[in-house]
Amino acid sequence: xxxxxxxxxxxxxxxxxxxxxxxxxxxxxxxxxxxxxxxxxxxxxxxxxxxxxxxxxxxxxxxxxxxxxxxxxxxxxxxxxxxxxxxxxxxxxxxxxxxxxxxxxxxxxxxxxxxxxxxxxxxxxxxxxxxxxxxxxxxxxxxxxxxxxxxxxxxxxxxxxxxxxxxxxxxxxxxxxxxxxxxxxxxxxxxxxxxxxxxxxxxxxxxxxxxxxxxxxxxxxxxxxxxxxxxxxxxxxxxxxxxxxxxxxxxxxxxxxxxxxxxxxxxxxxxxxxxxxxxxxxxxxxxxxxxxxxxxxxxxxxxxxxxxxxxxxxxxxxxxxxxxxxxxxxxxxxxxxxxxxxxxxxxxxxxxxxxxxxxxxxxxxxxxxxxx
Ligand code: NAD
Ligand code: DAU
Numbered sequence: 368x369x370x371x372x373x374x375x376x377x378x379x380x381x382x383x384x385x386x387x388x389x390x391x392x393x394x395x396x397x398x399x400x401x402x403x404x405x406x407x408x409x410x411x412x413x414x415x416x417x418x419x420x421x422x423x424x425x426x427x428x429x430x431x432x433x434x435x436x437x438x439x440x441x442x443x444x445x446x447x448x449x450x451x452x453x454x455x456x457x458x459x460x461x462x463x464x465x466x467x468x469x470x471x472x473x474x475x476x477x478x479x480x481x482x483x484x485x486x487x488x489x490x491x492x493x494x495x496x497x498x499x500x501x502x503x504x505x506x507x508x509x510x511x512x513x514x515x516x517x518x519x520x521x522x523x524x525x526x527x528x529x530x531x532x533x534x535x536x537x538x539x540x541x542x543x544x545x546x547x548x549x550x551x552x553x554x555x556x557x558x559x560x561x562x563x564x565x566x567x568x569x570x571x572x573x574x575x576x577x578x579x580x581x582x583x584x585x586x587x588x589x590x591x592x593x594x595x596x597x598x599x600x601x602x603x604x605x606x607x608x609x610x611x612x613x614x615x616x617x618x619x620x621x622x623x624x625x626x627x628x629x630x631x632x633x634x635x636x637x638x639x640x641x642x643x644x645x646x647x648x649x650x651x652x653x654x655x656x657x658x659x660x661x662x663x664x665x666x667x668x669x670x671x672x673x674x675x676x677x678x679x680x681x682x683x684x685x686x687x688x689x690x691x692x693x694x695x696x697x698x699x700x701x702x703x704x705x706x707x708x709x710x711x712x713x714x715x716x717x718x719x720x721x722x723x724x725x726x727x728x729x730x731x732x733x734x735x736x737x738x739x
Contacts, residue, residue, distance in 0.1 A: 369607070370396040370443045374428050374476065375450030377407035379562045380499070380596055384447065385415055387600035396420055398441050400434070402427040404464075406453065409728040410715055411561040425732065429472040434479035439488060446480055447497045447603060448473060451534075454565055455503075455527045459673050462526035469530035470537070473498070477541045485545055497607060498538040498551045502592070502619065503528035505553070507676035514592075514680035515553070517615045524674050539613075548612040552603060555619040555681045559596030559701065560708040564716055567591075568702075571630050572709050573716060575637045575662045578653035585671030587627030590678040594620035595701030598694040605690040616690065619681025622698050627666075634662035636706060647710070 369392065375381040376399030388397055397420060401407045415421040422441075426433045428450045437443065450472065452458065452465045477496065484494040505515040506522030521536075523529040541547040558568045571581050602618035610616060624632075641647045641656035648657035655662045686692035696704070709716060718724040 368394050369445050371445045372398050372443045374400045374448045377401040381449035382411035382561050383596045384600045398422045400424045403725050408724050429475045431475045431479045438483040445495045449499045455525050458527035465530040470533045473534040474537050496549045500535050500553045501531050502553050502555045502679045504532040508678040514682040516682045542613045550606050550610045551615045553617050554599050555592035557596045557599050571633050576651045576654050580667040581665045582669045588625050590623050592619050592680045593622050595696035602692050609690050616686045617681045617683050619683045623680050637662050
């Protein structure tokens with residue numbers, strides 16, 4: 368039975384991972400540590416509430432004494448570190464929180480793990496520090512370059528990817544220097560339930576429902592490799608089970624799309640679903656298909672993202688060979704599940720849009736404003 372600390376578990380991938388883990392490993396202990404930034408959402412963890420194997424702790428990965436206390440009092444043997452500032456556009460507008468959490472926060476988490484598992488009361492106990500990273504650390508590919516492998520040199524281009532690259536190096540160094548049992552995964556773009564609607568896919572879905580413009584950065588020909596979030600969670604599970612410590616594993620979808628193709632595909636899918644369902648058309652009267660129009664009429668080219676990476680693609684051959692990793696979901700099935708989830712969970716994204724999503728939880732916990 369594993370005993371996990373899942374940092375950033377109230378975010379998009381972290382919450383999906385918590386639900387995945389409680390489903391797949393029902394006897395395991397899952398402690399979530401999350402500071403509830405704008406990206407953290409307690410509603411995303413609601414399905415876990417009441418499960419006696421699950422506990423939520425509101426706190427920061429940079430708080431080393433808190434992490435040490437949790438590792439000790441809960442007898443935790445595994446950390447899966449999702450906690451991060453994750454949005455590239457925000458890192459361009461203001462890099463500081465990216466440095467604080469992704470670099471300094473991850474380093475404090477490493478120090479806590481070392482203090483308890485290598486130097487302290489848990490000395491000698493089997494443990495694992497798994498660090499969740501991104502394909503963006505490898506930089507940008509030209510159209511005919513081979514996909515990123517684990518040996519592709521790092522060349523991060525945004526403050527976000529540079530901060531993730533720094534954290535990856537720190538994780539590596541704690542293995543090499545101190546013998547901490549670490550693994551790292553570098554994954555491509557995820558999509559699925561609970562994704563904050565600043566990211567391309569949920570933003571486009573929700574804008575289509577409201578008949579709002581669909582902003583395409585630059586010429587729309589940038590390429591991303593899309594993966595359904597549950598496949599990422601399964602990849603991490605396989606790394607925890609079979610991965611070798613000190614190793615890095617790439618996880619990807621083998622599913623490259625230009626941005627304009629993906630947005631056009633989403634427009635077609637939404638038009639088809641709304642066209643086939645009068646109740647949906649009545650629920651979302653501003654969506655173009657409700658009045659016989661096409662959603663792709665909403666596509667609007669806007670100024671490009673500064674330093675916008677042209678193409679990401681993952682070569683997951685090592686994960687396939689060593690872990691038996693293969694995405695289970697095709698893009699066609701994954702995107703339909705995602706659209707169905709957003710349609711069935713309107714209160715979740717409405718609360719995000721109107722800003723009430725963790726105000727209510729914080730008020731309940733702390734009787735008013737945010738925790739100091
Ligand atoms: P997210 O922004 O949705 O969630 C991040 C979570 O971390 C939030 O719940 C937030 O409250 C929490 N957090 C932030 N700072 C914290 C701190 N100092 N202490 C504790 N908690 C903190 O992010 P996501 O999209 O779920 O990404 C999770 C991880 O996966 C990140 O490390 C990201 O770099 C990586 N990743 C994301 C993708 C993707 O497509 N979204 C792809 C590859 C890798
Ligand atoms: O590749 C993995 C990375 O994927 C993760 O490490 C990041 O945490 C995650 O945010 C994601 O980064 P991207 O920058 O690729 O994702 P985003 O959804 O912001 O953008 C996807 C593409 O769509 C990118 O080329 C920019 C473009 N875009 C995005 C938005 C929000 C638009 O054209 N219009 C938009 O409004």
